[in-house]
Amino acid sequence: MKDYVLKTNQLSKQYKHQVALNKVNLSIEKGSIYGFIGQNGAGKSTLTRIVAGLAMPSSGTVELFGESTERKLIQARKRIGATIEQPAIYPHMTAAENLEAHRLLKGVPGKECVQKTLALVGLHDTGKKKAKNFSLGMKQRLILAIALLGDPEFLILDEPINGLDPMGVVEIRELLKKLNSEKGVTILISSHILSELHLLATHYGFIHKGELIEQMTLHQLEEKCQQYFHIKVDNTEKAATILETVLSTNDFEVMPDGVIRLFTYLDQPAKVSTALVNAGLIIEQFKSMGQDLESYFTKLIGGIQHG
Template identity: 70%
Template sequence: MSEYVLKTSNLTKKFKYQVALNNVNLSIKKGSIYGFIGQNGAGKSTLIRIISGLALPTSGSIELFGNSDGQKLNETRKRIGTMIEGPALYSHMTATENLEAHRLLKGIPGKECVERTLKIVGLQDTGKKRARNFSLGMKQRLGIAIALLGEPEFLILDEPINGLDPMGVVEIRELLRKLNQEYGMTILISSHILSELHLLATHYGIIDKGNVLEQLTIAELNAKCQQFLHIKVNNPQKAATVIETSLLTKDFEVMPDGVIKLFSYYKTPGEISSILVKHGLIIEQFMPMGQDLEAYFMNRIGGIRHG
């Protein structure tokens, strides 16, 4: 059994005047929450539509749960649940009626899955309230409930938190965390909101202009974005000893050029500089460095662009 639920190989999608995806190589491990990050128009939705079977690639291949052969691939897609470009709701129907309608469309036997799914997303008590009167967060949860019909192993969500108020964002985040941790579901979330994905995702892919620029784990992303004090003194070995003995920390690195990266205490630079000077060290460079997640993303795609 493959450890990956999804792998793409040189996946390319061309329209008449545009290359939407350019030789995309992506891999998503089973059990992960994969944050797929990119600006609007970067190619996120196009890739999701190809994965879901709603569009065909121009070239390249896709593998789901270890299957890449045509008929087997289509059969394997039954193990996927999707919400693409907003939830497909019948506004005049209740939550139960919406799920029942989609259950019949999908050919899922037995009505018991409807109530069970509503309970998972926290909409079991909405009664006769029609979807048109739901809050945006409730509509998103109902859309996710529709995607969960049939108990998929792989859930794909396109911009599920876009436009939500802070409470709605928290509700969706906690729901997705529950689906991953309690139900073992692998989740792909497409979004341009990196700061929110950072609270949830375990793996990331960054796409820009149809090109996947980078794939990395949460640990690798945090390491790249970690903030620290950049310290250069006349005697780095002595400075390292002073930091370790006076501050009781080993959370620093001495680089080959003698620069010290101090990861703890970066919020109290005055205290650090005073201690170094007190021990007779001459400070040549001393500055906070690092970047937040949004800044890292913007740097990766080449800065802010206005469409």
């Protein structure tokens, strides 16, 4: 039986005449990294604000760590770290002083966690440098450090790599993977940098105009986005034989309509077409297909808009 950190049931939020969320049923498994994908205004921030207790739903329910009553939710939220509404950074304080201030605000026991958390996000050597002099990337790290105070079991992160240079992006990605794999932290991460999410997330949720239109695992997404050659010839059975004997591959599938999907030789299209032509086959269609996360999302919401 799957263990869920977060589940929403028919969660809706309406502001006057605008529907921000419409009956959203979202579920996040314990130990997963959930990539939350949607355009600006799609409802990502509204949902995460409700989960964190920063806004109330118009209808529907939230379940955190199996708890759904208001009193139990207050306790469950103490197990969350979040960067939804960026925590205050005190510009005239150092990184350590900022973290100490937030430690006291959160009631996290033990001063030793400050240096440990700073080291975790790569800010342990900033010394007496004031936060007002931090780069955007350093401020992002400090915000993440504040969210990590108290060793949360569930992290909700809004654009955590915004403003980071390429090396900083890699470092934050590896840190989040480490938190997930070594400490078992479940992470909900929303980002407009879809290529980066594809390197990080284990599960995905696609939201559009307040509606959760699809949820899937990384494996399911990769199946949908897998690159392949789309081949249609006048004799499918003969083509399959050529692929097996001449090209020595079984990494293909024959679709019900007779189209062959070939998953190998992706960098050698001429070799494939030559083998088929030399066998006397007439090639009716031969094209590269498949898509990355960004093109899949674009196609997904495009289909809804034009459907």
